[in-house]
Amino acid sequence: MVIAIIGAGAMGGLYGAYLSRENKVVMIDSYEQQVNSINEKGITLIETDGTEKVYKNIKAYKSGECKKTVDLIIVFVKSTHTEEALEANKSLFGKDTIVMTLQNGAGNDRKIQKYVEDSKVIIGTSKHNAVNLGEGKIKHAATGITTIGSNYNAHDVVEKIASCLKKCGIEVEVSNDIQRIIWSKLFVNLSINTFTALIETPIGYMIQNESAWNFAKRLVYEAVEVAEADGTYFDRREALEMVKDVCIKAGNGYSSMYQDRKKKIKMEIDAINGAIVEQAKLYGVPTPYNSLIVDLIHAVEGAYDLYE
The missing domain is CATH 1.10.1040.10 (N-(1-d-carboxylethyl)-l-norvaline Dehydrogenase; domain 2)
Structure with missing residues (x-):
C-alpha cells in the first residue's frame, strides 16, 4: 500500500517506521526541520529494550507539497490542527482513499467525513507511547494494542487495514464497539x-x-x-x-x-x-x-x- 502519515511527530514517526517494513510510506509535516531530517537520515527508532534501527526507505514532505493520491492516510496531527491539515493535503485523497485517525480526543472522525465517504473512515486508539527526540529520532517508550473500528458498515475496510498493520508487526484488535x-x-x-x-x-x-x-x-x-x-x-x-x-x-x-x-x-x-x-x-x-x-x-x- 501507499500510506501517507500526516503528522511526523512521535506517534506518526513510530507508525511510519513500522509500516515502511511492508509499504511505501510518505510522512507529511509542517515542521521543515523534521521533514529534512527524515529525508536525509530516515527515522531512527529506539525500542523499549534500547536497541536502535534506522528506517531509510521513507520520503517526507512539507504539508501540502505531496500531490499524489494514496491508498491510506493516517492522521496523527494534534486534534486542534485536524481540519487545517486535511485541507492543506487534499491532493492525497482519491476516490478509494481510506482515512484512519489514531489521534487523541473526540470528534476527529466527523472532520474527516468532510473529505471522504463515511465507509472510508476508520477510528482507532493506540496504547503505544513514544517521544520525539528531534531530527527524525523516536523513542518507543511503551508498547500496546492498536484498536480500530468504524461507526458505519465498513467491516471489509477495517479488516483490510488491520491486516496491513499486523504484517508490519503492529498488534491490532478490531472492535465492533469502537x-x-x-x-x-x-x-x-x-x-x-x-x-x-x-x-x-x-x-x-x-x-x-x-x-x-x-x-x-x-x-x-x-x-x-x-x-x-x-x-x-x-x-x-x-x-x-x-x-x-x-x-x-x-x-x-x-x-x-x-x-x-x-x-x-x-x-x-x-x-x-x-x-x-x-x-x-x-x-x-x-x-x-x-x-x-x-x-x-x-x-x-x-x-x-x-x-x-
Whole structure:
C-alpha cells in the first residue's frame, strides 16, 4: 500500500517506521526541520529494550507539497490542527482513499467525513507511547494494542487495514464497539495527559501519590457520567483500572501534552477534557473539575511568553 502519515511527530514517526517494513510510506509535516531530517537520515527508532534501527526507505514532505493520491492516510496531527491539515493535503485523497485517525480526543472522525465517504473512515486508539527526540529520532517508550473500528458498515475496510498493520508487526484488535474504545481512551487522556502537563511528571507518578490519584478519580468520574448520558456505560472501577494500567505500563514515559508544554506549543485540551465539557452540556451533566482543568491548561499556555 501507499500510506501517507500526516503528522511526523512521535506517534506518526513510530507508525511510519513500522509500516515502511511492508509499504511505501510518505510522512507529511509542517515542521521543515523534521521533514529534512527524515529525508536525509530516515527515522531512527529506539525500542523499549534500547536497541536502535534506522528506517531509510521513507520520503517526507512539507504539508501540502505531496500531490499524489494514496491508498491510506493516517492522521496523527494534534486534534486542534485536524481540519487545517486535511485541507492543506487534499491532493492525497482519491476516490478509494481510506482515512484512519489514531489521534487523541473526540470528534476527529466527523472532520474527516468532510473529505471522504463515511465507509472510508476508520477510528482507532493506540496504547503505544513514544517521544520525539528531534531530527527524525523516536523513542518507543511503551508498547500496546492498536484498536480500530468504524461507526458505519465498513467491516471489509477495517479488516483490510488491520491486516496491513499486523504484517508490519503492529498488534491490532478490531472492535465492533469502537465508541466504547474511544471513551476508554478519553478517560486515560483526560486524566493522565492533563495531570502530567500541569505537574510536569512522568506518567507513572499519578498512581504513586494519593493526591494525584484523587485528581484522576474526580475527572474520570465526571467523564463516566457523560459517557452514560451519551449511551455508553462504564463501571467507575473499570474506568479507573484502565487509567491505572496505563500508568503502570508507561510509568517512565511522558504524555503528549507534557511534551507539548515543554515545547511551549498549544496543547490538545479542547479535544480531550474540553470534549467532555461540551458533550456534557448536551445532557445537562455538571463537569466542574473538567471545566476547571480546561481553564488551567489554557492559563499555562497563556504564560508561555513569561518564561524563557
